[in-house]
Amino acid sequence: MEIFLQQIVNGLAIGSIYALVAIGYTMVYGVMKLINFAHGDLVALAAYVGLTVLMQAFGMHITNLWAIILMFVITALFISLFGVVLERLAYRPLRKAPRLSAVVSALGASLAIENGIMLIWGPNIKVFPSNVFPNMRWHISGVVINSTQIAILLLSVILMLALYIFINKTKIGTAIRATAIDQDAAKLMGINVNGIIIAIFALGSFLGSIGGLFIGIYYRELYFQMGWIYGLNAFIAAIIGGIGNIPGAMLGGMLLGIFNVLIAGYVSNGWSEALTFVLLIIILIIKPTGILGERVAEKV
Amino acid sequence: MKKNFVWYGVFFVIAIIYPHFVNPSWVDIGTTFALYSVVALSQDIVLGKAGMFDMGHATFFGIGAYTAAILNTTYNIPIMYTIPIAIALSALFGIIISWPIIHLRGDYLLVATIGFNIIFYQALQNNVFGLTGGPNGIFGIGTPVIFGINIASQKAIYYFAWFILLITMLIIYNIDKSKLGRAFHYLRESEVAAESFGVNKRFYKVLAFALGAGLASLAGVIFAVQYAAVSPETFNFTQSVLFFTIVIVGGPSSIPGILLGTFVMFVVPQFFREFATARYFVFGIAMILTMILRPQGIWPVRFGKLPKYIFKES
Amino acid sequence: MKLKNLLWVVVSLVFVFVSSSAFAAGVIKIGVQAPITGSFANEGQGIDNAVKMLVAQQNAKGGLLGKKLEVVTCDDEGTAIGGAICARKLVNDGVVAVIGTYSSTPAESAEPIYARAGVLQTSDATADSLTKRGYWTFFRNSCPNSAEATFTADFLVKDKHFKRIVVLSDYSSYATNLADATIAALKKIGGNVIYYGKIQASSQNFTPILTKIKSMNPDVIYFSGYYTDGGLIRAQEVSLGMKAAFVGGDSNDNPEFFKLAGKASNGVYMINVPRPDILPYPLAKDFLRDYQARYHMMPPSIWTLFNADGLRAIMYAIEKTKTTDTKKLAAFLHNLKDFPGITGPITFTKDGERAGSRFMAYEIYNNNQYKVVYKED
Numbered sequence: 001m002e003i004f005l006q007q008i009v010n011g012l013a014i015g016s017i018y019a020l021v022a023i024g025y026t027m028v029y030g031v032m033k034l035i036n037f038a039h040g041d042l043v044a045l046a047a048y049v050g051l052t053v054l055m056q057a058f059g060m061h062i063t064n065l066w067a068i069i070l071m072f073v074i075t076a077l078f079i080s081l082f083g084v085v086l087e088r089l090a091y092r093p094l095r096k097a098p099r100l101s102a103v104v105s106a107l108g109a110s111l112a113i114e115n116g117i118m119l120i121w122g123p124n125i126k127v128f129p130s131n132v133f134p135n136m137r138w139h140i141s142g143v144v145i146n147s148t149q150i151a152i153l154l155l156s157v158i159l160m161l162a163l164y165i166f167i168n169k170t171k172i173g174t175a176i177r178a179t180a181i182d183q184d185a186a187k188l189m190g191i192n193v194n195g196i197i198i199a200i201f202a203l204g205s206f207l208g209s210i211g212g213l214f215i216g217i218y219y220r221e222l223y224f225q226m227g228w229i230y231g232l233n234a235f236i237a238a239i240i241g242g243i244g245n246i247p248g249a250m251l252g253g254m255l256l257g258i259f260n261v262l263i264a265g266y267v268s269n270g271w272s273e274a275l276t277f278v279l280l281i282i283i284l285i286i287k288p289t290g291i292l293g294e295r296v297a298e299k300v
Numbered sequence: 301m302k303k304n305f306v307w308y309g310v311f312f313v314i315a316i317i318y319p320h321f322v323n324p325s326w327v328d329i330g331t332t333f334a335l336y337s338v339v340a341l342s343q344d345i346v347l348g349k350a351g352m353f354d355m356g357h358a359t360f361f362g363i364g365a366y367t368a369a370i371l372n373t374t375y376n377i378p379i380m381y382t383i384p385i386a387i388a389l390s391a392l393f394g395i396i397i398s399w400p401i402i403h404l405r406g407d408y409l410l411v412a413t414i415g416f417n418i419i420f421y422q423a424l425q426n427n428v429f430g431l432t433g434g435p436n437g438i439f440g441i442g443t444p445v446i447f448g449i450n451i452a453s454q455k456a457i458y459y460f461a462w463f464i465l466l467i468t469m470l471i472i473y474n475i476d477k478s479k480l481g482r483a484f485h486y487l488r489e490s491e492v493a494a495e496s497f498g499v500n501k502r503f504y505k506v507l508a509f510a511l512g513a514g515l516a517s518l519a520g521v522i523f524a525v526q527y528a529a530v531s532p533e534t535f536n537f538t539q540s541v542l543f544f545t546i547v548i549v550g551g552p553s554s555i556p557g558i559l560l561g562t563f564v565m566f567v568v569p570q571f572f573r574e575f576a577t578a579r580y581f582v583f584g585i586a587m588i589l590t591m592i593l594r595p596q597g598i599w600p601v602r603f604g605k606l607p608k609y610i611f612k613e614s
Numbered sequence: 615m616k617l618k619n620l621l622w623v624v625v626s627l628v629f630v631f632v633s634s635s636a637f638a639a640g641v642i643k644i645g646v647q648a649p650i651t652g653s654f655a656n657e658g659q660g661i662d663n664a665v666k667m668l669v670a671q672q673n674a675k676g677g678l679l680g681k682k683l684e685v686v687t688c689d690d691e692g693t694a695i696g697g698a699i700c701a702r703k704l705v706n707d708g709v710v711a712v713i714g715t716y717s718s719t720p721a722e723s724a725e726p727i728y729a730r731a732g733v734l735q736t737s738d739a740t741a742d743s744l745t746k747r748g749y750w751t752f753f754r755n756s757c758p759n760s761a762e763a764t765f766t767a768d769f770l771v772k773d774k775h776f777k778r779i780v781v782l783s784d785y786s787s788y789a790t791n792l793a794d795a796t797i798a799a800l801k802k803i804g805g806n807v808i809y810y811g812k813i814q815a816s817s818q819n820f821t822p823i824l825t826k827i828k829s830m831n832p833d834v835i836y837f838s839g840y841y842t843d844g845g846l847i848r849a850q851e852v853s854l855g856m857k858a859a860f861v862g863g864d865s866n867d868n869p870e871f872f873k874l875a876g877k878a879s880n881g882v883y884m885i886n887v888p889r890p891d892i893l894p895y896p897l898a899k900d901f902l903r904d905y906q907a908r909y910h911m912m913p914p915s916i917w918t919l920f921n922a923d924g925l926r927a928i929m930y931a932i933e934k935t936k937t938t939d940t941k942k943l944a945a946f947l948h949n950l951k952d953f954p955g956i957t958g959p960i961t962f963t964k965d966g967e968r969a970g971s972r973f974m975a976y977e978i979y980n981n982n983q984y985k986v987v988y989k990e991d
Binding site: 435530573 | 650651655659688689692693694695698699700701702703705706718719722723726741743785786787790
Binding site: 099102107112113278285 | 347353400401404405406407408410411412414415416418419422423425426541544545548549552577578579580581583584585586587588590591592595596
């Protein structure tokens with residue numbers, strides 16, 4: 001039993017990271033019906049940028065609270081900006097084009113960012129220092145929980161709550177939801193759709209960058225192709241929860257994290273990706289709109 | 301139409317004399333170009349003609365290659381006999397895979413096809429049933445023997461591959477002109493309208509997958525012969541993305557477009573093997589630019605709505 | 615638009631026809647086949663860097679046989695296709711020998727092409743089949759898994775007396791072969807392997823499988839994969855409160871392992887060929903120092919050093935036989951015994967296998983210092 005609980009604890013930590021990244025996918029897809037394949041690579045880029053900021057700017061004082069906060073702030077700002085620029089350069093020119101052309105553009109962006117990371121930081125792995133978050137361990141009836149896991153879980157929950165409030169209780173949030181339902185009607189209502197799209201890319205990239213930093217802090221090993229796997233998993237999480245549905249992405253992320261660890265722990269590590277997809281396909285066949293239902297308009 | 305045939309004639313004449321003028325590594329590239337074109341054309345049946353988002357097509361390519369590899373190395377079946385088995389098996393998988401997911405909306409179908417590709421890849425890596433050779437793959441695959449002639453030399457395999465390409469192009473051309481092609485076309489333009497015409501949506505969609513799968517697996521067999529080896533990473537998701545991109549960048553449902561797409565996505569990077577590290581970075585940027593400049597593909601199909609032969613020859 | 619397309623095609627074809635240029639005599643060409651891009655980019659670039667550095671050093675001494683050495687690199691992307699294309703290209707470019715490639719699959723697909731053309735090939739790839747097909751041009755420069763496996767088994771059972779052994783590997787052919795060979799060797803001397811599992815390389819999240827292993831109460835985990843995963847496995851093992859010792863195969867021995875494992879590095883056992891800095895050979899220290907100076911980073915792994923040794927053996931052969939006739943070079947190399955190498959004395963068997971490898975077990979203390987705890991001789 002304690003093994004099971006231990007696995008759950010492990011799963012919640014990785015699940016929070018998936019959730020943060022999944023939100024970025026789901027918001028973009030909800031409004032633009034575009035699978036932003038480059039999103040995962042932005043997350044990876046965030047981890048690299050964060051590491052560089054931390055080491056270059058703060059070298060000796062990496063455990064200083066201000067250093068850590070600044071790392072988060074600078075990285076988040078940079079990646080949010082990057083996301084907005086990406087949209088402007090690679091996606092906006094293709095708004096009127098066939099959908100699949102935008103997908104190829106996204107794939108090209110993903111390839112470029114991934115290889116850009118390799119060119120800038122080199123192909124070797126990079127290691128995050130291990131004491132960014134204070135390291136404490138607690139043994140509770142045979143289950144080991146460490147402070148980094150708690151920190152990630154807490155911070156993610158706070159962020160997601162904040163996002164939920166933002167989307168549901170503010171004017172911009174309502175505008176975003178409106179644009180997701182019907183872009184043209186939103187325009188008629190006086191909503192600046194371009195502005196909304198910039199907002200969701202910025203927001204999605206912001207959350208993704210926090211996820212990327214968490215990956216760096218928790219797993220500590222960065223390699224330039226890591227964007228792919230996180231991206232794909234996060235997208236699956238978004239679909240499982242219901243695409244376009246932000247609470248759905250959060251739920252999907254958590255569930256996927258737990259599912260991943262249970263498979264890896266109880267079945268086998270070599271089939272975990274495959275089984276994740278089997279789960280996805282089953283959900284798509286039984287309840288294609290996802291667990292919490294999708295929020296994308298369907299036109300006949 | 302006659303003008304088109306002239307262009308294709310020139311194309312094939314160049315292809316025939318090509319291996320005698322270039323060095324051996326370019327002959328290899330030429331052979332793989334032909335095979336990749338076949339796979340791209342087969343994917344086009346699903347993606348370009350029938351309009352279904354398929355990003356896992358390397359699976360069928362791989363089923364063909366691995367079937368030939370396993371049957372030939374483990375059971376000593378001659379390559380020529382593995383061809384019909386590979387095609388049938390792959391088409392069967394095409395039907396099995398597409399049947400439960402065929403009704404899904406575009407992007408969901410996309411992700412489901414990615415899923416099947418990854419499941420296939422992990423099955424290969426995990427050496428399922430002890431047959432697939434794990435991450436090392438299978439080596440020592442034989443060569444086809446037709447009427448007693450062993451197609452073993454580099455040039456012979458090259459011509460065989462181009463022959464397959466020719467056949468594929470003829471098949472696609474005939475599909476375009478037939479009832480099948482029209483059905484695919486109407487489904488792509490509007491499912492609802494097509495159904496009201498009496499087009500059986502499920503039947504034609506699954507058929508598109510089966511056809512695409514069968515053709516891809518034919519290319520797979522010859523591919524296995526060309527390299528005398530198969531390994532999992534040749535049929536992974538990245539390869540599927542390559543074929544997907546070839547169709548969209550070249551021009552969906554356009555034969556010259558797809559040939560050009562294969563050239564751009566596969567042959568052109570070969571020129572730059574010496575420029576090593578930055579190659580794929582530049583390539584990614586090029587993909588974005590190409591889509592922005594030519595969103596409908598580099599060589600899009602001319603008449604989107606009606607088949608050419610309806611118009612009077614002028 | 616159509617005409618422009620045709621023009622494109624014609625221009626490229628002309629490019630292709632013209633691109634096979636034969637260089638003048640007066641240079642000796644050394645080929646490098648390696649994954650410069652793709653998932654093994656760091657290893658591929660490491661091999662390329664090492665070869666270029668050694669060639670530059672040799673040229674500064676006047677080259678070989680009065681001729682300058684020239685490096686021709688081909689990126690095989692770590693795939694079978696890339697391997698075959700590079701093989702044909704390098705053969706056509708007139709190289710005497712090829713260093714590479716890093717992994718087994720592209721090395722295998724290239725091997726028959728080099729053999730037919732009489733071009734020497736030396737690779738660190740570990741698939742057994744590479745030396746079993748009678749290709750006279752192939753020389754494996756890394757130590758075969760069987761030697762490391764026997765040593766590891768002896769260490770685990772005869773020296774440390776571990777009673778409950780867990781073996782972990784990943785899905786690569788190298789790690790799987792090493793793990794299988796080690797398990798066979800362990801069984802032979804009565805070792806008790808309680809679990810054999812595989813992890814997905816680069817998945818970073820090993821706590822699930824470690825949690826499962828924890829419940830089996832092992833006293834040692836032997837990991838046959840790479841440092842990129844080994845370091846994290848060790849770190850996560852310790853953070854889960856597990857007491858099992860950690861023994862890493864030779865691909866774990868890398869400075870990045872210690873960065874990843876942090877304090878958990880202490881007490882780790884590494885199995886490797888004798889470390890360059892404890893050998894009396896100045897060449898090993900020199901190599902690392904020169905590499906660091908030239909490229910501002912350490913070589914990515916021991917595999918770079920193995921390949922560097924392959925090149926050194928070939929250059930030595932050219933020097934001693936005074937020819938670039940590969941049949942004579944191969945004959946010389948097949949008889950090579952105890953040639954001083956960065957990774958230890960180099961001896962090739964008649965199958966092109968590397969023989970006479972000596973391993974050692976080290977214990978880590980002070981986060982990244984080594985102390986030899988076991989060796990056989």
